[in-house]
Amino acid sequence: MSRWLPSKRLSYLLLVLLAGGFVLNLFLQAASLSMNIPGVLEWIGNSPWLFVTGSLFFFFILLFGSAILPNTYAGPVILFLLCLLLGIADYQKLATTGEPLFPWDLMLVKNAGEMSKITKGMISPLALLAAVLLVAGLVYVIIKLPKNTIRLPLRLGMGGISVALTIGFLVLVSGQSPVVSAMNYQNIFWNQKVNYTQNGFLFAFAGNLRQSLLEKPAGYSxxxxxxxxxxxxxxxxxxxxxxxxxxxxxxxxxxxxxxxxxxxxxxxxxxxxxxxxxxxxxxxxxxxxxxxxxxxxxxxxxxxxxxxxxxxxxxxGTIPYQQRxxxxxxxxxxxxxxxxxxxxxxxxxxxxxxxxxxxxxxxxxxxxxxxxxxxxxxxxxxxxxxxxxxxxxxxxxxxxxxxxxxxxxxxxxxxxxxxxxxxxxxxxxxxxxxxxxxxxxxxxxxxxxxxxxxxxxxxxxxxxxxxxxxxxxxxxxxxxxxxxxxxxxxxxxxxxxxxxxxxxxxxxxxxxxxxxxxxxxxxxxxxxxxxxxxxxxxxxxxxxxxxxxxxxxxxxxxxxxxxxxxxxxxxxxxxxxxxxxxxxxxxxxxxxxxxxxxxxxxx
Missing domain, CATH: 3.40.720.10 (Alkaline Phosphatase, subunit A)
Known part of the structure; x- marks a missing residue:
């Protein structure tokens, strides 16, 4: 087998990852709108650049997954599933408390055992069974797909581009850059429900990564x-x-x-x-x-x-204990x-x-x-x-x-x-x-x-x-x-x-x-x-x-x-x-x- 991934196969891989990025962004936005599909389509129509840019962000996340693991399929699948979990968590939190998922909520991951006890009975056995079958199916497909290797220079190039563009995106969003403002993005930190509804899950979530608890009052000294x-x-x-x-x-x-x-x-x-x-x-x-x-x-x-x-x-949505x-x-x-x-x-x-x-x-x-x-x-x-x-x-x-x-x-x-x-x-x-x-x-x-x-x-x-x-x-x-x-x-x-x-x-x-x-x-x-x-x-x-x-x-x-x-x-x-x-x-x-x-x- 060639040490180079054939260009045709590479093209197919990139197309699949690009489609995966759009699917992820669509799913996360649907979760933020309580699976209101007409509402999602309306949001895309009102903010097409936010949707396209967000989908490209997920594309580069999945591309990074292809670069870091020897198996070009395993990395994207793992990252795809993790992003799906984010959407499910967002949907569940909205249904339970009426609030979307915030970056600081992820700090509770260390309490996964206790969280499973707290949420016992809230997730249906049918949904758990479907999740297990989905993961098992993906593992089977990964095993059966043709094995491909990517030469180190190409792997480093793919990984480097993905990391650079991902970090650049986060910097632009958290800094309220004119570039993202031109896409109709505004960090509405004072009303997080509107923030997630108007900007979409990705932009709102990323904008909260560097969110302070409160703005500096005029005349503070x-x-x-x-x-x-x-x-x-x-x-x-x-x-x-x-x-x-x-x-x-x-x-x-x-x-x-x-x-x-x-x-x-x-x-x-x-x-x-x-x-x-x-x-x-x-x-x-x-x-x-x-x-x-x-x-x-x-x-x-x-x-x-x-x-x-x-x-x-x-x-x-702030939690002072965890943020400050x-x-x-x-x-x-x-x-x-x-x-x-x-x-x-x-x-x-x-x-x-x-x-x-x-x-x-x-x-x-x-x-x-x-x-x-x-x-x-x-x-x-x-x-x-x-x-x-x-x-x-x-x-x-x-x-x-x-x-x-x-x-x-x-x-x-x-x-x-x-x-x-x-x-x-x-x-x-x-x-x-x-x-x-x-x-x-x-x-x-x-x-x-x-x-x-x-x-x-x-x-x-x-x-x-x-x-x-x-x-x-x-x-x-x-x-x-x-x-x-x-x-x-x-x-x-x-x-x-x-x-x-x-x-x-x-x-x-x-x-x-x-x-x-x-x-x-x-x-x-x-x-x-x-x-x-x-x-x-x-x-x-x-x-x-x-x-x-x-x-x-x-x-x-x-x-x-x-x-x-x-x-x-x-x-x-x-x-x-x-x-x-x-x-x-x-x-x-x-x-x-x-x-x-x-x-x-x-x-």
Whole structure:
């Protein structure tokens, strides 16, 4: 056999790879549009150069595959399958959370084992069988095709051209070059759904590779930070609502995918799953948390609650833990503030410690210790395949609080209520649900049963608090609404109700008198100053800024703005509100992307 690939055969190979590039681009765009083929064709008609250029990008990716492996077919097939997986992941994420796939989502690949457990039941056995048969068929074809070799100079040339053009494409897109702008590309980082819909999967995905968390505010400087720090430092420190005799323990309990299912109209439950929560609602501070997320991205809710920084200012789809905080050495937070006041800082999460890089992020925020699933081998699960239960997580949290010699800040993130909502995953369902589609009955009843178990765990926590000698305050909230089938929310009429689809239950418990003033609806960024008031803590300047914002806009989210008192949904900002948000944005930029001057001035 000749050491040179015959020119005719090379031509056929190049044509197949070119066709493969167009097919990949078409598939990825279809996945980004939920397999809406007419929508894909309309997009191609409106942005033909984006489609052609993107298809050529994939052609050179496949060409690179031909150059790097001795078998000229194996490399392109492997890369083709990997790109198909990207499209499938994009489609699945859109169906589950309503958001497209972002570059930083790929960091979860290292958690492939845990992800397979989380998504168990979401991928049909038929689809898995089809995938296995497809891969087996491709392997068989590769083996049977004539063996070809490419001489080293030609191989190097093909590989070099592919790498150079691929890198050049990424540089042009990430830098918003006039070349790509002429193709009708605009990096719409502030609205990622529009970004992917308008620019196509490839251009939007590539444009996010170098995306900063937020744009530099006008007038940003050290002097501007100093002026803001001075303004809020001078505000009087109002007396706390409660002042226990000694520094109280503070427990944050962020409960996975927890909300009040009795709020869903059109559904009838055989019993109230939240008897404790509903019964205690008038006896202790309670209300709703306005989650910045829906169906996922737990880490972003946690980010707000711990740092007091708001997702409102950050680009759509960003995950600060993975994009920024993991690269930092420190970041002011409620953890670091309390540590400076003599607190022990502990984190507890009954799952994989590497999810969202928590094992690397928590030390940046100031945590002294982190108890994860690997440290809880004996923790109870409701079934062998289920997650560690909320009750077991609460019991571990109480054990850690009771064993401490001084005041503790303990941050608990649960897992019991994570999807999939497979019947029997957390034991038998004891509550029946009437209404909605029959096909969704098991799913909804399983979720309602999970909330009942959480309610029981919270009731146990309230009892355990009475046995803790040190004053202790516990803040409980759901991180986001669950990723239930879209039809469940459609039946409830919530498709166009952003407030309802982002409100989770919020309740504060304590073993000393903290009153029962309603909390209304709060963003997680305001939990810090709220619990400081209830625990007798003085407020640093940054928390005074947060209190000012909270007084005007207690619900601060891109999805909906909620005003104070009876103001309801806010559709326009006053000049004072805009000034507060400008101050807030500038400090947030300073801490995340700027000179971090506020770290020494406002905390």
């Amino acid at each position: 050290r002097e501007a930070v100093e002026a803001i720090a001075s303004k809020y430092s001078q505000l009087p420190d109002q007396p706390a609502a409660a002042s226990p005799e000694e520094q109280p323990n503070i427990l944050f309990m962020m409960d996975e995918a927890f909300f009040d299912p009795t709020r869903l109209p059109g559904y009838s439950l055989s019993e109230d799953p939240l008897t404790f929560i509903h019964g205690a609602a008038d006896e202790t501070p309670s209300g709703y948390l306005l989650s910045p997320e829906f169906g996922g991205n737990t880490a972003n809710v946690e980010f707000e609650a711990l740092t007091g920084l708001s997702m409102y200012f950050l680009g759509d 905080i993991v690269k930092m050495s420190s970041l002011p937070s409620i953890v670091s503030i309390l540590k400076e006041r003599g607190y022990q800082a502990r984190a507890l999460h009954p799952f994989d410690e590497t999810f969202y890089n928590r094992n690397r992020v928590y030390p940046v925020l100031g945590f002294d210790s982190f108890t994860s699933e690997k440290d809880l081998a004996g923790a109870a699960r409701l079934t062998p395949d289920g997650y560690i239960s909320d009750k077991a997580a609460v019991q571990e949290a109480v054990r850690e609080l009771k064993s401490a010699s001084g005041p503790v800040f303990l941050h608990l993130v649960t897992m019991q209520n994570h999807f999939p909502f497979t019947k029997g995953l957390n034991g038998p369902n004891t509550i029946t649900v009437q209404g909605g589609q029959p096909a969704q009955k098991d799913e909804l009843e399983t979720y309602v049963q999970d909330t009942k178990l959480t309610d029981e765990a919270l009731a146990e926590l309230q009892q355990e608090l009475q046995d803790i000698k040190r004053p202790t305050v516990a803040v409980f909230w759901g991180d986001h609404l669950p990723a239930l089938s879209a039809g469940i929310y459609t039946e409830a009429g919530w498709d166009k109700e952003p407030r309802l689809k982002h409100e989770t239950k919020l309740m504060i418990l304590a073993n000393y008198d903290i009153g029962n003033e309603p909390l209304g609806t709060l963003s997680p960024a305001f939990l810090g100053p709220t619990v400081f008031r209830l625990s007798g803590q003085t407020l640093p300047a940054f928390y005074k800024l947060l209190e000012q914002v909270q007084a005007e806009l207690p619900g601060l989210s891109k999805n909906v703005l909620i005003g104070s008192g009876d103001a309801g949904i806010v559709t326009g900002l006053t000049s004072d509100q805009q000034e507060l948000l400008d101050d807030y944005r500038l400090i947030e930029y300073d801490l995340l992307e700027g000179g971090k001057y506020a770290a020494g001035l406002m905390f």
